[in-house]
Amino acid sequence: MTAAREERLRLDAASVDNARTTLLQLLARAGVYSGDAEELIGLVEAGALAVAHASLSGDGRQAPPGSGEPYAEGWRDGSRAVTDGLAGLADRALDAAVAAEPGTDPDDRPPVGRMEVERAKVAVVPLFLSFSEESDLDPEVTEQVLASALATMGVRQRAAYPGRLTAFATDHRSHLERLYATYGPGSAIAIHGRYTLVHSPTSLAVLERLAVRPAELREEWDAAELPPAWLDGLTRAWDATD
Template sequence: MNTADEGRQRLDEASVLNAKSTLLQLLARAGVYTGDAEELIGLVEAGALALAHAEIGDSPREAPQEKGPLYASGWSDGAREAVDALGALAEQALIRAVTAGPSASAPDERSPVRRAEMERAKVAVTPLHLSFSEVSDLDPEVTDQVLGAVLRTMSPRERAGYPGRLAEFAAAHRVRLERLFAAYGPGAPIAVHGRYSLVHSPTSVAVLERLAAAPSALHEEWDAAELPPAWLDGLTAAWGSQA
C-alpha cells in the first residue's frame, strides 16, 4: 500500500469493534457497569450518525452542470436517498441505544430511570446552573430525587435528547433566568429556606424546563416521589415573578 492509499484508509468493522470492546473493558476496570457503558457508547454512535446526517443535509453538493439536466436530476435523487438512508441509520442506532438491556421498554414509553440517564442529566444541569449561580446547596440524595421526578416525565428517547433541550431552554430564557438567580439564588437578599431551596440547586433549570414543557406530568411525578410541594411552588412563584 502506498502513502496515498494509507491516507485514504478507513476503519474496518473489526477495528471499530475492537475499539469498542477495548473501551468497554477499560470502563469496566474503572467501575462502570457494562450496561451503562454500552448505552453511552450507543448514544455516541447514534449522535455521530445524526450529526453527519444533519451536516450533509444542510450542505448538499451540487451536480456537475456540464453533465446536463438528466444527470443532475439523477444526482439529486441519489443524494437525497443517501441522506435519507443515513438518517434512518441514525434513528436505528438511537433506538438500539435507548432500548438496550433486558428491562428496557419501548423508546417512546415512560419507564424507570436508569443510572446512566441520571448521570447524563447531572452532567447536563451542573454547568448550566453554574452559568447562573453557585454550587448547589442541596445534597446529592435530594438531587437524585428531584432529577428522578424530572426524568420520569420523559420516554427513553426524550431523555437521550434532554441535554440539548435543556441547553435550548437556557439559551431562550437566559435573561429571565439571570434575573431569577440574582433575586433568589446564593448571595441574593432573600436567604435560602425551604420555599426557594431549588433555586440553589443545579436541578432548578431542569425543573423549570419541565414546568414549561410538561407541567401536569411533572406534578404527577413530584407527588409520586413525595417531594416537598413547597419546593415546586416556590420555584414556580420565583419564575413567575421574573416574567
C-alpha cells in the same frame, strides 16, 4: 481518490469493534457497569450518525456549481438516498442504545435508569453555573428531582434531554439571569424554605418540564414525595421575575 488514500482512510469493522471493546474494558477497570458503558457508547454512535445525517441534509445535497439540471437532479436523488439511509441507521442505533423496541411509542415512560439521571446531572450543572458561581447540590435530592423530571419523558426524549435543556437555557437566558440573581445562590433569599430549589442546578430541569409537561411533572413529583413547597416556590420565583 487514489487506492492508497482510500486504504488510509478506511476503518474496517474489526478495528471499530477493537476500539469499542478496549473502551469497555477500560471503563470496567474504572468501575463503570458494563450496561451503562454500552449505553453511553451506543448514544455516541447514534449521535455521530445523526450529526452526519444533519450535515449531509444541508449543503451536502447541492450539486457542484455549474452542473446541468439532469446531473443536479441525479445528485439530489443520490444524496437523498444516502441521507435517508443515514437517518434509518441513526434511529436504529438510538433504539439499540436505549433498549427500545422498533415502533415503540416515544411517549412510553418506563422507570428512569441510573445512567439517565447521571446524563441529566452532567447536563444541568454547567448550565446552572453559567448563571451562578456556586451551587448547592445535595446528591440524594438531586437524583430524586432529576428522576421526577425524566419520568415525564420517554426513553428517546431522555436521550435528547441535554440538548433540550441547552436550548431552554439559551431561549430564556435573560429571564433565568434575573431569577438566579434575585433568588439563587448569593442572593438575599435563604436557601431553606420554599426557594430551596432555586439554589440547585436541578431547578433548570424542573423549569423546563414545568414549561412543557407541568401536569406530568406534578404527578411524578407527588409520587416521589418531594416537598410541594419547592415546586410552588420555584414557580412563584419564575413568575415574579418574568
